[in-house]
Amino acid sequence: MAGVIEADSERLLVAIESLLAKKGLASPQEIAERIALTDAASPGQGARMVAKAWCDPAYRALMLADGTAAAEALGIPMRGAPPLGVLENTAELHHLVVCTLCSCYPRAVLGYPPFWFKSSAYRARAVRDPRGLLAEWGTVLPENVRMRVVDSTADYRWMVLPVRPAATDGWGEERLAGIVREGDMIGVTVPAAS
Amino acid sequence: MPEKPSTEPEELPRAHHDLGGVAKYACQPVDTEPHALTDFDKQVDAVRSILGAKKVMSVDELRRGIEAIPEETYHRLSYYQRWIRSIADNLLRRGVVSEEELRAELERG
Amino acid sequence: MAELAPGRLVQVRSDWPEARGPAHIRTPHYLRGRRGRIVRRLGEFPNPEDLAFARPAPKLPLYHVAFDQAAIWGEGATGDELLVEIFGHWLQEVPAQ
Incomplete structure (x- = not known):
């Protein structure tokens, strides 16, 4: 497990976001909405x-x-x-x-x-x-x-x-x-x- | 049950994230300047927050994953770089994504 | 363990689980084995030591405990304190002297 999570952080984020979107766990829109919500605090x-x-x-x-x-x-x-x-x-x-x-x-x-x-x-x-x-x-x-x-x-x-x-x-x-x-x-x- | 004698706490095993009082920082100044978050930082923060709300992973699992990063790497990575690494670790542990899937996705990207 | 009332003298367990294998401990290293005083009970929360490994996590009492800051470090200003959230299973009652 260690190997794959040691990937470059930016690439890891892109890969995780893509997988979470495919699995219906976090769409790009949900992520954008969440950022807007957090920015409001x-x-x-x-x-x-x-x-x-x-x-x-x-x-x-x-x-x-x-x-x-x-x-x-x-x-x-x-x-x-x-x-x-x-x-x-x-x-x-x-x-x-x-x-x-x-x-x-x-x-x-x-x-x-x-x-x-x-x-x-x-x-x-x-x-x-x-x-x-x-x-x-x-x-x-x-x-x-x-x-x-x-x-x-x-x-x-x-x-x-x-x-x-x-x-x-x-x-x-x-x-x-x-x-x-x-x-x-x-x-x-x-x-x-x- | 005597109170612990005033030994140097460094003599006892200490996890590297457990920083309270650690002597090597005693003379290190604090960078009090504001640092704006990057788009990467905010995206990682949002992904964590969504996974928490959906009960895919808890804050304590995020912390465990951060604490599992080897000391030298922990201090080299930025705050949110530690987070994305812990998120990936936890998604694999939980079986939400498989190692093959993640590897394939990394190669595609 | 019985509920710890405000004012009660307690001692943090002198235990080092991180030396025994993977662990997630929310009781800071610098407080292990130290004596403090119960300020208030903050409620009951799932044990983070279990949550961190996605295990079933029983709820445990959480206390706000005050410590004499100068006594811990052998330096600092008299009267300065530390106030820290500590779960009940890390606290032992100290008999009144």
Whole structure:
């Protein structure tokens, strides 16, 4: 078996797609539709959830209790996705998400995992030297802030609810969502009013 | 039942995908730049997702297939190159496609 | 094994199945043999060690377990923690001291 799967990756994909189409398991159209569906998930969706949680205490409570229900409440499709857990950052506690074994990522609400999240260096360093790792993004946590590194090893997917930045009083949800980036919801960066 | 003494974890057998804390990456910087996915990447991702939804193969089978790639090759292949190799491995194991079929298809392509 | 309540002190089994043949293990190497504290039960999920080989997979309890980060590596900031999903069959209760 080893020999044939060692073929060039591009050729292997073409061959597999052709066989799956012949067997009625995946047509080119289904593949195109699936790509469109996956492309529709982006960090903008998670950012909408974060902004709403910053403005609406009842939504924040729902999001922390049941991330999947909170995503669905904003119309984000979660059917077939693993359960979503939400980790709340506070003035005393900062969460960082990693998957040391592969690259489990809250794709339903953040889209495809970024390159760095899948890299060996990130996966190796996050659990051992998380503060040194954050420095790669220029993120420096005050010493009184404890870190909790969440290694995503099993059936949940985890996103971070960051702390709402100072100087955003009176901002609406849309404007708030605009300052929340992908990395803020994994914990490598923190949002800032800009 | 004493807690494991603080030995260097590298002394115990470790699968090469199990990267948490591995010392050789301690000083390796993280490439934080965005990298756009290629058409190949997205196609592989979509095929995996369809096969998962149709219960042809589970995420854990995908992972097992990735973990079975020899270490040197694992680190040489890109993320989605590992995936397509695991998908092919699992389709053969499950008998969804035969080795002869796949070989013939590769030669045709 | 009885259900593990939040706050319970546990120890991850010091087991290395990958040394015995093909295996798919979701308990990271760096936590084997380590002590932690149950934070919450996350539910029941099919055993990935079976799913990976397309075997029938019984559902097992999955826990969120917290570990002292500095104790594991002998480096790091005091108070920093690791929080990891671990299946019940990898956890042993530690008698209260």
